Amino acid sequence: xxxxxxxxxxxxxxxxxxxxxxxxxxxxxxxxxxxxxxxxxxxxxxxxxxxxxxxxxxxxxxxxxxxxxxxxxxxxxxxxxxxxxxxxxxxxxxxxxxxxxxxxxxxxxxxxxxxxxxxxxxxxxxxxxxxxxxxxxxxxxxxxxxxxxxxxxxxxxxxxxxxxxxxxxxxxxxxxxxxxxxxxxxxxxxxxxxxxxxxxxxxxxxxxxxxxxxxxxxxxxxxxxxxxxxxxxxxxxxxxxxxxxxxxxxxxxxxxxxxxxxxxxxxxxxxxxxxxxxxxxxxxxxxxxx
Amino acid sequence: xxxxxxxxxxxxxxxxxxxxxxxxxxxxxxxxxxxxxxxxxxxxxxxxxxxxxxxxxxxxxxxxxxxxxxxxxxxxxxxxxxxxxxxxxxxxxxxxxxxxxxxxxxxxxxxxxxxxxxxxxxxxxxxxxxxxxxxxxxxxxxxxxxxxxxxxxxxxxxxxxxxxxxxxxxxxxxxxxxxxxxxxxxxxxxxxxxxxxxxxxxxxxxxxxxxxxxxxxxxxxxxxxxxxxxxxxxxxxxxxxxxxxxxxxxxxxxxxxxxxxxxxxxxxxxxxxxxxxxxxxxxxxxxxxxxxxxx
Numbered sequence: 001x002x003x004x005x006x007x008x009x010x011x012x013x014x015x016x017x018x019x020x021x022x023x024x025x026x027x028x029x030x031x032x033x034x035x036x037x038x039x040x041x042x043x044x045x046x047x048x049x050x051x052x053x054x055x056x057x058x059x060x061x062x063x064x065x066x067x068x069x070x071x072x073x074x075x076x077x078x079x080x081x082x083x084x085x086x087x088x089x090x091x092x093x094x095x096x097x098x099x100x101x102x103x104x105x106x107x108x109x110x111x112x113x114x115x116x117x118x119x120x121x122x123x124x125x126x127x128x129x130x131x132x133x134x135x136x137x138x139x140x141x142x143x144x145x146x147x148x149x150x151x152x153x154x155x156x157x158x159x160x161x162x163x164x165x166x167x168x169x170x171x172x173x174x175x176x177x178x179x180x181x182x183x184x185x186x187x188x189x190x191x192x193x194x195x196x197x198x199x200x201x202x203x204x205x206x207x208x209x210x211x212x213x214x215x216x217x218x219x220x221x222x223x224x225x226x227x228x229x230x231x232x233x234x235x236x237x238x239x240x241x242x243x244x245x246x247x248x249x250x251x252x253x254x255x256x257x258x259x260x261x262x263x264x265x266x267x268x269x270x271x272x273x274x275x276x277x278x279x280x281x282x283x284x285x286x287x288x289x290x
Numbered sequence: 291x292x293x294x295x296x297x298x299x300x301x302x303x304x305x306x307x308x309x310x311x312x313x314x315x316x317x318x319x320x321x322x323x324x325x326x327x328x329x330x331x332x333x334x335x336x337x338x339x340x341x342x343x344x345x346x347x348x349x350x351x352x353x354x355x356x357x358x359x360x361x362x363x364x365x366x367x368x369x370x371x372x373x374x375x376x377x378x379x380x381x382x383x384x385x386x387x388x389x390x391x392x393x394x395x396x397x398x399x400x401x402x403x404x405x406x407x408x409x410x411x412x413x414x415x416x417x418x419x420x421x422x423x424x425x426x427x428x429x430x431x432x433x434x435x436x437x438x439x440x441x442x443x444x445x446x447x448x449x450x451x452x453x454x455x456x457x458x459x460x461x462x463x464x465x466x467x468x469x470x471x472x473x474x475x476x477x478x479x480x481x482x483x484x485x486x487x488x489x490x491x492x493x494x495x496x497x498x499x500x501x502x503x504x505x506x507x508x509x510x511x512x513x514x515x516x517x518x519x520x521x522x523x524x525x526x527x528x529x530x531x532x533x534x535x536x537x538x539x540x541x542x543x544x545x546x547x548x549x550x551x552x553x554x555x556x557x558x559x560x561x562x563x564x565x566x567x568x569x570x571x572x573x574x575x576x577x578x579x580x581x582x583x584x585x
Contacts, residue, residue, distance in 0.1 A: 010403050013399045013400065017399065020392070020459065023437075024456035035436070088328055091321050096322075108332060109332060109336075111513065112560065112563060113534070115535035116560055119556055120556060123553070124335055129549055135355075169332065226426050232523070247520075250431070264433065267432050
C-alpha cells in the first residue's frame with residue numbers, strides 16, 4: 001500500500017463511479033422513502049399523508065399474501081436448490097465418464113435469460129398445448145392434468161418448481177468446485193481407516209465445505225428475494241393475486257394502479273424485509289464474507 | 291486379504307470381493323441414472339422449445355415431443371419480421387456494451403485506488419460501494435422512473451445504461467479490488483522512482499495485470515445487462531428502444547396462440563446465448579460462482 005499525498009487524485013479516481021452509484025443506486029432509495037409518505041398519482045400535486053401508506057400496507061391482505069409468497073420462494077430456493085445441488089455435486093465428485101458434459105448441461109439454465117425461461121415454462125404449463133399435460137396424457141396419467149398456471153391453487157407451486165429448476169445448476173457447480181478443493185489425502189486416509197462413503201461425506205466432506213454451504217445459503221436467500229421477472233412474465237402475479245410477490249405487487253400498484261406513494265412504501269418494505277432477512281441469516285450462521 | 295490359509299476362508303474373501311465389486315458397479319449405475327435424469331430434466335425443456343420452433347402448427351399439435359416431421363423455417367422468418375428481433379438485438383448489444391465499458395473503466399479506477407493506496411475513509415467507501423450487492427433492484431424501480439423523468443432521459447438508452455452501471459459497480463469493484471490487492475507492493479515502486487504519475491501507473495502497469503479479473507467482470511456485467519428485464523420494462527416504452535428480454539416478453543404476449551412462432555423467437559435469442567456459453571464456459575462459470583467459493 002502506498003500513501004498518496006495528493007487527495008485530489010484519489011477524488012478524481014473515485015468521483016465517476018461514486019456519482020453514478022449514488023445517483024442511480026442509493027439516492028433512489030431515499031427518494032422512495034420520501035414519496036412513501038405521499039399520496040400521489042404521478043401527475044397531479046402530491047399530498048403529505050404521513051405513515052398512511054404503511055398503515056394501508058399492513059392492512060392490505062394482498063400485501064400479506066405477496067409477503068407469504070416471497071417467503072415461499074425463499075424457502076423453496078433454500079430447501080430445493082441447495083440440497084439438490086449439493087447431492088448432485090457429491091454424485092459427480094468422482095472419476096466419471098462424461099463429467100464435463102453433466103457440468104455443462106447442469107449449468108446451462110443459469111445463463112439463460114429469465115424472460116426466455118419464463119416464456120418457455122409458461123408454454124410447458126399451458127393446459128392445452130403444454131409439455132407437462134401432454135406428457136401426463138401419453139404416460140396414462142391424464143387424470144393429473146391441470147391448468148397449472150390458471151388455477152390459484154397450483155400456480156404458485158408451478159412457479160416454485162420453475163425457480164428451483166432455474167438455479168439448481170448454480171449451486172451444483174458452486175459445491176462441485178468447493179468439493180474439488182478438498183485434499184485427496186484427507187479422504188484417502190479415511191478410506192484406509194475403513195470409512196464408508198456415507199461416513200466420509202458426513203465427517204469429512206461436508207465439514208470441509210461448511211463455509212461455502214453457508215455462503216451459498218446467503219446467496220440463495222438474497223437471490224430469491226430479487227424474484228420479479230419470472231413471475232411478471234409467467235403470471236403477472238395472478239390468477240387472483242395467488243402468485244403475487246412484493247415486487248410484482250409494487251409494480252402493479254404503482255404503474256397500473258398509479259399509486260406512486262403506495263408503491264414507494266411497498267418498495268421500502270421490500271428493502272427493509274430483504275435487508276433484515278439477509279442480516280439475520282448472516283448473523284445466525286456466522287458467515288464471514290471477504 | 292491375500293489368502294494362503296484354508297480353502298473355505300479363501301472362498302469367502304473372493305466372494306466378498308465379488309459382492310463389493312457388484313455393489314460398486316450398482317452404485318456407479320445408480321449415480322449415472324440420477325445424473326442422466328438430471329440432465330434430461332435440465333435440457334429437455336430447452337430442446338423441446340428449439341425443436342418445436344421448426345414445426346408447423348399442425349406438426350406441433352400432432353407430435354409435440356420429438357423431432358419435426360419436416361423442418362420448416364417460416365416461424366423464424368415470422369418471428370424475425372413481426373417481433374423486430376433485429377432491433378432488440380441491436381439495442382441489447384448497444385446498451386449492454388456501453389454499460390459494461392463505463393462500469394469496468396470506472397470500477398477498475400476505483401478498485402485501483404481502493405487496493406493500492408492508503409487514505410482516510412477508504413474502508414468506508416469500499417463498504418459503501420459493495421453493500422450495493424444486497425439492494426434488491428426492484429426496490430428502486432419507482433424512484434428510478436421518477437428520476438429518469440426529471441432528468442429528461444426516460445425512454446432513451448441512457449435510462450438503462452446508468453442504472454446498469456450503478457448496479458454492476460458493486461460486483462465489479464469487489465472482484466477487481468480483491469484481485470488488485472494480491473499484487474506485491476513492489477509492483478509499482480520502480481515506476482514511482484521513475485516519476486510515473488498515478489494514472490500512468492494505473493493505465494500501463496496495473497490495468498494490464500488485472501486482465502483476467504477484468505475478463506470475468508466484463509462477462510458478469512454483460513450477462514446481467516443482457517438478461518435485465520425490470521428496468522427495461524419500467525424505463526423504456528418506445529418499441530424502437532426496447533432490449534431483447536422486454537421485446538421478447540411483449541412478442542410472446544401478443545402471440546400466445548401460435549406456439550411455434552413464439553418458440554422461434556425464443557430460439558433466435560437462445561442460440562447465440564448457448565453458443566456464447568459453450569465458447570466461454572470456463573470464464574462464465576468461474577465468474578458466476580467464484581464469489582461464493584472464495585467468499
